[in-house]
Amino acid sequence: MRIDINADLGEGAGFDAELLELVSSANIATGFHAGEPKSVAFAIREAQQRGVAVGAHPSFADRENFGRREMVLPPGEIFAVVTYQLGAFRALAEAMGARMNHVKPHGALYNMAARDAEIAEAIVHAMLAVDAAAVLFALSGSALEAAGRAGGIAVAREVFADRNYMPDGSLVPRDRADALLHDPAEAAERVVEILRSGKVTTIDGSRVAVAAETVCVHGDTPGAVEFVRQLRASLARAGVTVQPFRSS
Amino acid sequence: MRIDINADLGEGAGFDAELLELVSSANIATGFHAGEPKSVAFAIREAQQRGVAVGAHPSFADRENFGRREMVLPPGEIFAVVTYQLGAFRALAEAMGARMNHVKPHGALYNMAARDAEIAEAIVHAMLAVDAAAVLFALSGSALEAAGRAGGIAVAREVFADRNYMPDGSLVPRDRADALLHDPAEAAERVVEILRSGKVTTIDGSRVAVAAETVCVHGDTPGAVEFVRQLRASLARAGVTVQPFRSS
């Protein structure tokens, strides 16, 4: 059994160094919700030195709300916004001898692309234009996954280690009390459950199909890093190898 | 006799459409002093439809001062800042079937690179990393021209149609009363003088060597556009062909 563990990096949160020892893929902020050229270059270098795969983490232009506010834009503008960020990231990565291994939309852009086919396609078109060999990280079962496959892009289906699932396979919204799962042992069990069975237990005890090639973790608080450390140890005990997801 | 005429575009000034009928190269703002992905894409499309060559116009990150404030940054950061903007611009251009034909640093970055070899080299390294076949627009005789040639990059030496020259070949500083030349006929005469003789008449009447493959014009006021129109007509009468400068 294999899984990739991904986390956001270069957002100025302060636990990047600890996270890089624990994850296999880093999603690096490309300047629209956080970061600027110097922080992108720094995060690429740090990841590279530890064998962590690097990817672009494009967002709506919205530093005020950290890219979390949903914005209504025509598909052509989303294409331009994502192409701009992927081009900037790819240039920095290649200038430093690295690859843009993957692309993971950030925040509101990720959520909107999960349910809206037009937005999802605009992102896939930007990937085809900038680098057809990069991997798209998409919520398992989402419109973004479908658009990626339709465009011939390699897709890594993503699950969230610390989020609970609704009976229909969507995430429990963040504003609900039962949105999060706090115990890393339980989180690891759930990832192993998904890898073994292709299903996840939801909040009502039912089980729904879900696939996982990459699992998202967070590092924006000290406790979050400890959560990832224990998750990783549990996965090792269960015989799960942690490594980046690559397109070939 | 041939010359390229370049102007800044996509800065929101409002006379882009008029300018595009008159110039052969457009320097498009890449989001750091002005512009954002949509305006870059729009300006590329508009230029492309008129056969105007497009180039990146990278700047310090300084929207407040329109990129005109000098900033002291380590060369590694200037490299990252320029690589980011060139990568973003190149991706958008190629996604639209166009080329990043040239690179012209904007404002304070242009001025600092003209006199500081380290800054000039950081810009040239970014060009080598992102696109070694693009042309560098550099002030004739500047440190930037030298760095470009040392790096094997094609260089187009730039002169300014509406600026007066000091006896040492530098531009009369903008804060002096005699900084600008207001008569387009006189400006055209001067460009023809440079093309014919390789020299320009300075404010004290002496003549100093200067070479010109591209001449910079402005379009940020209605009068400026009329200035360019008359300049272009005068050049035509003098038998000067206006066309983009290309690397091969």
Added chain:
Amino acid sequence: MRIDINADLGEGAGFDAELLELVSSANIATGFHAGEPKSVAFAIREAQQRGVAVGAHPSFADRENFGRREMVLPPGEIFAVVTYQLGAFRALAEAMGARMNHVKPHGALYNMAARDAEIAEAIVHAMLAVDAAAVLFALSGSALEAAGRAGGIAVAREVFADRNYMPDGSLVPRDRADALLHDPAEAAERVVEILRSGKVTTIDGSRVAVAAETVCVHGDTPGAVEFVRQLRASLARAGVTVQPFRSS
């Protein structure tokens, strides 16, 4: 009035140096009907030093017949054959600070792509994969022109200075006695006729619509070079500017 003049280069014919003083675009053999890496690099350098635009001249793999024998291949194989040659050419050009400005299929591949939509599309797909900003040189009115436009590629319509035209706009086959036009003054007149009127006089005296952004000349015999020299002089007298066709 403007026109590009293109000729094949790097085929070992021996008049490359003379031709480079007369043309604005060079189609460089990419190793499948003639040439090898060293000759490609040499031809790019020679063209670059004279401001001549360089393009790839891909062919069927057929050195025995100089790429002139028609071959029946599945579209997927034609895609692979062309992608391979364009990738090789682009890498060499960019390594030397030049651009792959255009792509012109050679010999039998050119002829088949002119009439067969599937072959034409395979070539256009290869261009989109390798460099969407390169210009496609295609026989005016051909299936290749149509495929290029459908794919969003810039197309330069090509005419032949030394070939006669059938009443339907196709070229008189090479095995007919009246295939060729031998007088450079007459050839120049015809190019000017096409530029002015959008029509060409055919062998039966009728006139058929044809458009020209690039005119093909040959240099494989000493007389051919002299033909081009006189053609170029006649075009100059008629006020036609000779310059490369660029995508933007």
Added chain:
Amino acid sequence: MRIDINADLGEGAGFDAELLELVSSANIATGFHAGEPKSVAFAIREAQQRGVAVGAHPSFADRENFGRREMVLPPGEIFAVVTYQLGAFRALAEAMGARMNHVKPHGALYNMAARDAEIAEAIVHAMLAVDAAAVLFALSGSALEAAGRAGGIAVAREVFADRNYMPDGSLVPRDRADALLHDPAEAAERVVEILRSGKVTTIDGSRVAVAAETVCVHGDTPGAVEFVRQLRASLARAGVTVQPFRSS
């Protein structure tokens, strides 16, 4: 403990399908000692479907001797020969959604680059020009490894599972009776010895320092495939993970 297992592919040997189940990296012939565009595309697709990393396997132009004859060429020509092949391979890989993960010179080019710094540098310059993020496969301790590191390229040091070593760390020449090691269990033991100790036992029983990030195997006879199968099983028993070597 981790190691990459690489093998040559697309050379028409007939055991490609079996090999692809056993190795983690495929070196694909790029048309100069074997292969042509269709076989390159086919091998990329086959490797991609099994998660095997693909790399270019450039050679001197020498189909007659399968690239095994040493040729004396100026460095500039070696640069052109390698740039051509890497450009062709990269274009095909990216057109199919894959990456050129690595570059391994073939046959005589590999052997000459191992001992000659100028040839090694020409290969590294070609990699920098075509793709600075690809990994160079180089004989551990060779001039090629040194040139790769000096150029800032990621290097995977290579050992040979079925070859015996001289006391100075070089391979026993192929024409000697003791050149080859025939027992896969012994070969696996040796790879584990290298991974654990950084040393290999040579033909006189002494031990010499050698590092291994990738181990080369062959598949040109049925026995060779069986050798690899047993080698892989032995590595698994020793707790060695087999996976591609990546630049970041």
